[in-house]
Amino acid sequence: MLLDLTRIRKSNDDLDRTLQPADLSQEGEAYRVVAPVRLICGVHKDHTRFRLTGTVKGEMELDCSRCLEPFRVPVDLRFDHLYLPHTEASAVVEQEVEDDDLETSYYQDDQIDLGELVREQFYLALPMKPLCIEDCKGLCPQCGTNLNLSVCGCKQVWEDPRLAALKSMSTHDA
Ligand SMILES: [Zn+2]
Ligand SMILES: [Zn+2]
Known part of the structure; x- marks a missing residue:
């Protein structure tokens, strides 16, 4: 699912999207998306920069590392993500690194891939050792x-x- 940046005119715009499992290509991931995922965020526009701050809510299915049975875990994550135009990429990298909490990505063709954003959040939410229940x-x-x-x-x-x-x-x- 792509966010068309040319449609964002205001400096602050709200976004509320529901991504279906099929919108999220999950090849080679350690988790599976089995239910719709809701992405709610504010889009802050500053010239060619877009800062997306919000939450990703959904569920992911994992395989228990002990009994190998699939189980689901709720995902409810806050994110703060800065997008820069791809052409500026190399020039601004250094000045952005100062803020540790702010993830930085690059967009191309006036589009941000929201599926990619959600995939990243799910990846960050992955437990080190997935267990279906604490004492499996x-x-x-x-x-x-x-x-x-x-x-x-x-x-x-x-x-x-x-x-x-x-x-x-x-x-x-x-
Ligand atoms: Zn036995
Ligand atoms: Zn288990």
Whole structure:
């Protein structure tokens, strides 16, 4: 989804767009966008510079790093992004670096790719180690059973043999 900069006349303009999963090319990303994403921001115009400040709200689907099951996490991020015309790029890079919180990109052909902006925010929101639940039990290393959902027979292997002996004794008594 592209933002046509020639249509922005005022120095402050509000933007409210909903991007569908299909608007966001997700090839090779560690997350999947499975629901519409809402982008709400203010567009501040200063000659050829555009500063977009706002929020990205949606959901992303990840695969749990322990049990490999897909799960969804809400995304609600604030951003502050400065866009400069591509031609000016090399000249102004240095003076913009001073503000750490401000991300800087370049636009071409009077257009800003909003899909790219949203993709970047999702990327920044990615957890280092995605877990479906805090204490996900993961998969059994032997049979691959998802231990959050069921118990597998492999546990017997780890049973204390002395405990097994006790158990069989009590069965005999009965
Ligand atoms: Zn899990
Ligand atoms: Zn098992």
